[in-house]
Amino acid sequence: MINKNYLSLYLVAFSLSAFENSWSQDEVENNALDEIFVIGSNDAVRNLAGSATFIDAEEIKEFDDTDLTDLLTRSPGIYIRSEDGYGLRPNIGIRGAAAERSQKIVIMEDGILISPAPYSAPAAYYLPNVNRMSAVEVMKGPASIQYGPHTVGGALNLVTQPISLDQQGMLEAVFGSDDYQKYRASYKDQIGQFAYSVDLLRYSANGFKDLDEGGDTGFVRNDLNIKVEWNSAETATYQQKLQFKMGYADEDSNETYLGLTDADLKATPDRRYISSKLDRFVSDHTQAHLLHSIKLNSDLSFFTKAYVNRFDRSWNKFDGLIGGPSANTALARPDVFTTEIALLRGEIDSSEAGSQLIDVTNNDRKYGSQGIEVSLNYDYAFGAWQHNFQGGVRFHNDYVDRDHHQRGYSVVNKNLIFDGINSRTKKALNNASTDATAFYLNDRIDIGQWTLNTGIRIENIQGEYQDFLNDSIATNNQTVVIPGFGAHWQWRDDLGFFVGVNSGFSPAAPTAGSEAESEKSTNFEYGLRYNSDYNIEMVGFYSDYSNLIGRCRVSDPNCIAGQEFSAGDVDIAGAELSGSRVFEMKNGWIVPIEFAYTYTESAFQNSFLSSFSQWGNVVSGDELPYLPKHNARLQIGIENHQFSFNAALRYVSEMREIAGQGVFEEGNFTPKHTIIDMSASWFVNDDWRFQLVAENITNKRVIVARRPIGARPTAPSLIRLGVQYQF
Template sequence: MKHSAECFALSLLSVLVATAAMGDAEDAPILEEMLVTGGKDNIQTLSGSAQLIDEDTLEQFDFSDLNQALGLLPGVYIRSEDGYGLRPNIGIRGVSSERSQKITLMEDGVLIKPAPYSAPAAYYIPNISRMSAVEVVKGPASIKQGPNNVGGAINLVTPAIPEDRQGFIDASIGSFDYQKYEVFYGNSHGDFGYWVDALHYSSEGFKTLENGADTGFERNDFNTKLQWRPSLWGYQQRFTLKLGYADEGSDETYLGQTAPDFAQDPDRRYAASQLDRFESEHAQLHLDHLIDFSSTFKLNTKVYWNRYERSWNKLDGFIGAPYVDLSEAGVDVRDVLGRNNGSLFPRLLGILRGEIDSRPLPVETLDVTNNDRKYGSSGIQFKADYLLEGASVQQHIEIGLRYHSDYIERDHTTRGYLMTAGTLVNDGIEWGSKTINEAQTDALAVFVNDTLKWRDWTFNAGLRVEDIDAEAEDFLNPAINNKSQTVLAPGAGAFWQFSDTLGFLVGVNKGFSPAGASAGEDVDPEESLNYEYGLRYQNGSNRAEVIGFFSDYENLLGRCRASDSGCEVGEELNGGGVEVAGVEMFAEWFLPTSGKLQYPVNFNYTYTESAFQSSFNSSFPQWGNVQQGDELPYLPQHVGRLQLGVQASDWDAYLAFNYTSEMRDEAGQGSIDSVLHSEALSTVDLSVIWQASSRLLLQSSVDNVFDEQVIVSWRPFGARPNRPRTLRLRLRYAL
């Protein structure tokens, strides 16, 4: 299959052409880094919902797990998997959190998933430790982002080029041999600026194998940003080149436990997972050009190229179809590990634990599959900003265009192993390949967004158009599938500042998530009508908002992963109509004080309910036999966080209370106690920071102070824990 190499060459040419316009223009100040929200001040009058976590807030707990950082915001749901956020499961406003595939993920406004159209599962995500801000946009505010805007979008923002010399050495150690080391240095010399950043992040893991092997990970990131800010042909401009490389090696598994085993030791790992190993490499090149033609018109061009390769050698259950007849196939590993199913399959459970030796039969042969995949994405995007100002009216028109191409190549090879005295021994049989396929997608996206400010009102109307052409080819069962989709996604909103401190917002937009390249003709894209309304309050540095949301799905889309049974990898299935409704609350304020201490408080809470609008039987394992009124799986009804702080001149302390309610493992209704479900989790985190000198900062943090561990997920295979109590000590020295 042809991958669009021409796109990258065209993109480079387009950047050069964009700078060739000549004419007179007023000098503009050095152009600043751009945020998709426009910054905290702009958020307060947006006619859609948006939040921003700035660098100071990220530093309060020195987050290295994006899941923890997103816990600061309402409307965002997290399903923990490995305890460190290596491959997070993030959902927004009711969309599936499964491998973050239903949200748009960006770095500096550029799509950052390995293949956001062809295979949108986020097996790679940038490390939050090297970011200076995180933005989340929802509702009409997400019209400018795609391809997934049913729930919203997340933008990870890298540091700006410093105007003066800036650098630091940052070192952390902690429980389970946790280590994080980062070196950053940047400076500007006239029109030129740069920074370089190196980050190492690792742990031996908190889970235990009988043979004493590591269950941890090691990640490395190397990034640099180069910038030239000339005034060419009378126009202030900015050229930015960003280069990055990242790799990971982790002894991570899909295998969990039975509930009784979990109750005895949540951190135990069965011997059947001893060969599980994930390895990956990621490379990126992003080129950004910004030009001010005048004080009212600017053009931003972004060119990007990303490559990602990963192999995940992991237990996939017992040998089954297509290698042997169903009558000879092993039991699905989920059935062995189900709520109380261990007693139904004592021999197979004993093999998984390493307590019973396998007999040379397919039903007792462990399937260890190496999931090898290669991804690529590249493209070019333009965004023009035009500002019109009158006596009482200000109008901001944004026009964007993006051409994007991405691909995925899958090659999954199975090897059989017999459990022998607690060790996996290869059975010597060539089982062959389980999956060999590839998919490629080309997408053209255009949006127009018009914001009108008049007196105390802000009105917004926008339209996004996506034209998507995809092709998938299966090499084991020779077949080629072509899928073309065109969608128009309009949105509109309004904000009324009816007093000095209070404002009202209302908005509606069409949500869209495209069907994948392998989807059949009968599979529809995910579409919804999303409504929101609420109040905003601001008085100085004190802010609060309450926003209600309602999503009316015309069709919910389910996407099969390698860990799902009963469907093929990449297969997509219709879920019909679904309704999701909820309320988001957010507040940050400072308690009154007359002394030198300050007392910041941060609070957020989200209530969500959902219901399928029809009854049907699905081969998608998270849905199963759906009845009208069933709730969506892995969607918590309650999520919240309360953070209290004390700030002095040279020290800070923060205490955070986190809560996530239980979640269904499959669609259903009624009492949750009698069915498979994750458990409610309450944790407390503590962080103390001491600015020992102008250059030296010391920090001590404890995550999960009271060491609470519960079953946070039954997927992929069996009961999985959250991370136990973890102590971290940090030293940061400014250069």
Template sequence: MLKKMLFPLVVTAFTTSAFAADDIASDPRGLIEEMMVTGGADAIYSLSGSATFIDEEQIAKFEITDINALLRDVPGVYIRQEDGFGLRPNIGLRGTSSERSSKITMMEDGILIGPAPYSAPAAYYVPNISRMSAVEVFKGPAAIEYGPHTVGGAVNFVTRAVPESEGGELNAALGSFGFEKYRAFYGNSFEQWGFTIDALHFGSDGFKELDTGGDTGFDRNDLNAKLRWHSGASARVYQELEIKLGYADESSNETYLGLTESDFLENPLRRYAASRLDKFTSEHTQLQLLHSAEFSDSLKIISRAYYHSYERAWNKFDGFINGVELRTVLASPDIFASQMQILQGEADSNRNSNQRLDLTNNDRSYEVNGVQVEAKYELLTGALQHTLNAGIRLHNDWVERHHSQRGYFMTAGELVFDDDETRLPKALNRGEASALALFVRDEMAWGNWLLNAGLRHETIESDFVEEAGAGANFSHTQEVLMPGAGAFYHFNDSFGFLFGVNKGFSAKAASAAPEVEPEESVNYEYGLRYRNKETRIEAIGFYSDYKNLLGRCRISDPCSGEEFNGGEVDVFGLEFNASTYLQLSPSLSMPISAVYTFTDATFATGFESGFDIWGDVEKGDQLPYLPEHQGRIQFGLNSGRINSSVAINYIGEMREIAGSGDYEEAAHTEALTTFDISVSYQLLNDLTLRLVGENITDQLEVVSRRPYGARPNAPRIIKASVNWLF
């Protein structure tokens, strides 16, 4: 039923010009304001909720292509590395699970960008950072109108706006392990029209070393175009319409297979021969329409329509067919010496035994479409200045899975197909979800107070159909009302206090069993802000009271079911963010910034679980993959045309399985400290040369043992780039 409502609302959204209003000037207001959700860097200070704004300069300073590296600048964000390049990031906010970023709302220009955020929220697609002009991260009551996941918060990727005059950029970078990045951007405006073209390619030969040799790197391509129109001087209603088209693809020789502990100690960058044929390919297309109409100085309506499709196939080693479970082999390599020799290509498979290798192609298709309309209205009631926001979103997405298995023998270090084409699919199913979301928010200015009260309502209808095997079919209806409120009090122009509370919600996927409940929480935050011309300081405490934590399995996890509940959880934390600018001399300045997060996340109830990273939980056990301490300190020296920066990144040890007591007695990752440097030289006013070193001490640690075996962070990488603005 919800799907049938999409088309008429699209038509309504783009016929608003029939309304009359006072004449407005014809100068473009810039739809960039509507693509941002925080209002920009300056607006963050007075938000009655926590948010971080990362601008284009911060992205360019370290030639960042990895979203994991960029988000180290944001307190309250948890990253679990997997491949070292950030190709498929695992991001969590304020205690939410980081697994495939499935508990956060991800947007591009204010529009949901995940492959299927309702029916299958695991995000195997993330926009390329290199083409963004800003990244916004917002949490607590500030995120309530940007569902469907409001437990932790949301991330919004902001693309470059259409320029008001002709301009462009060419960027080229080369680096270690065959790294290369090329970007070309051009835009122009004339009379009422404007456009941009943005092309990006980057990739690497990879830093992993296959036993039998071969490429372990990746290539990504990204092409985007925008066309903008705005009304003229005689229009009774000022309007802007923007159409954005995008295409992105990836080919990466990535694997789920890690190393045994002893092999990691000997060579952390090694990769076993059994993963020789592992390869991930994907294609992403998007069409977005953004329309803005100003009927008066106090009334504005913004409409968005979107369509995205995503195709991905991951052909990867998945263990032994009818043999010993892969995790067991990697955990006890001495006991399963023959299987280890086969993984390493040092022994041939016995064709009469269970030493046949399983290569499974996880082939999936996703599609998303929807429309959202938002109205902004300003009015005055007595001493209260109101800014009212109300909106509706109709959304539909689906995922189709076709996971096919092929058998191989290890023969003389090569994988040889066993010629068996009769195997049934491991998975053949379809999940679909339709959602109706409504929100209203009133931001009220009253003296030194800025008050914010909001309400969000979601109705989600989903279906899951198992087309192979004896699996069950499910139909769900989830309905939730999420209130939230916050306040900011500024004692003076420099100092203020904030607090807020909101109900958090994370929907269960279409494939979840009927007995699984969606995740709900009550989230609290409170903090102080200070700023003057040179210095900004923010300290925010948060507490999230989870009613029923939701766990999500990967297809590779030994779980009975895709999702299940983990009871009550308490998450306490502190986020600290500070920056200052010291003028050492008329020609020399020193910018300094620091980010720190403390987190204490424990189960408030005990239970037995078939989820491998929870296991049998006792009350008081700590959640896995949440470091107690993490932070980043960055300082630089700027002198005329030469700018330099040094960053120290720290992430504390993390449990890999829920538990309590001494870390050393349980599965965990060690603390990791890395150093990055950046030196740039402005050769001409529009030409900049830059040298970047990532992890310059070449510190390598186990950052994860999921899905299969120990995996390292990226080693030392040196990059050199040239950037020309024209």
């Protein structure tokens, strides 16, 4: 295992080696730190031998997005399961990969793995705040195999604000519904051969939910990002860049796993039961990233990335009933479990409910990841064939320490009273860790109208799980080869076709033990791009899973947290359609239109009985849960040099919450719904900007999920007004 205490020495040694050269300020464009990008621009997407989406800074600003899941609806092939209404704990899936805690997609910041422990505990309880990003890149199919370990669906790369060699600053303040407040400040400058940037973000709200008997249901988030950069002199033999980035982020939120009965949500969707009164999530995230690039000549460049990430979180939350049935079961059948529902609401005391207690468990976890990645980019010609060769190796270590301790509380006169017992056996006391070595090669070949892309990724993963309660150790070691191929044919200047195939892989976590098999699939895609006065992309995809896995969470009944379940063969297929057009009007006005649509089908190929709550009694042909058949977004705007107005419509069809087929069963699906958002901006001059954003203007309130525990609603209508000053 990589020793966590020694990684700082690697960083120091690497930094010292970089200072053997002189640094200057001039070669920002001609520099290898484009490695922070995966795609780079919307123009770069057009010739990719695979499908991808590039969301730029202006698109992030259009609705002043702080919720990554709202922003990602701009890309087809993305599936979202809402939870808290603010996007604090995103559930994101790509092309059928389970959205649950975004655990089966690769998430990066500036091309570096950023999930707390992507191998040992892939559930992403931390994601960077998207509001401070300059771009978000989405890779799907063969385009994503370079960025493992998870290649079944795709990858996300969140790109931070670039360093500018010109002095720039920005101040921003936003105020809105439920005492929403957002403050942001950034500053960039250079001093001789150095450049630096500082970016601060704070946003908060009192929350739109109302706790029975009163109480806080809001959140506050803080984020600080600092970059320092050196560039080699123009006269240097080799152009180089060294960038050091430090980041700190924290969150304090009164969020809960507990939802409502269907009837209570319909009557008062913003209600929160008294039994969730003590729920609180507290976390802090620190990071140190070092990026170095050197251009040996016009054809050959080397890149090195070293990184350390730490994430500590404590979630004190409702976790069920002590001495009673599963809370999920009770909420699903309030007609049967009338006593338990009354207890959750605080309508009766524990003494009237057979001495049942409220289980409040503190899920205390500490995550860490660190590693070094070295890669090269080499352009060369072989006859008429122009090659761009990329290769790299990454040494990575991550871990998670879990300490889950339970306390019991009696409901007395609508209050929660601690029963005084501190000696209950802990629910979890364990450590999972992974060493992973990944190697990849990719060759892009341009010949005439053709672009061919062939690549391979090899992962060697060694995982270990120590359960201190049972005094046991389990290991899970695996080596996997992940090939991929894509081809793009530019038939005409405005029309191109592409096709691709790749192996999909999502590693079993160390907690699953040595007998567990990883998730595997073979993924196919084919499509076309038309780029002229309007832009259109049409893609068909098909994923043939030989082993689909489901992973138990602490809120799932009838299983142990971290336990994995195999569904065997599963087929997922669909189509993606996206496009845009800008209409030019008189007097300098333009009307931009863009849309994204995804159609998806899925089917289990086997019949089986599973204790995994999302599957249950599966019959061959059943559809996967939380995978809508239709998913769409349409945006229309009008703007000139001083004003802009945008309206966005988001539609999601019904989603099953348990495997099934045919007619949707009441209580086992979420209804279709349409959300409409609007924004208006006034650019007073080059320095000042005012913006008004209204979300869910029709106040559509429906159930969007019954996970983790009970029914959860869409967020209500929310309004924000902000001002931004640039200098």
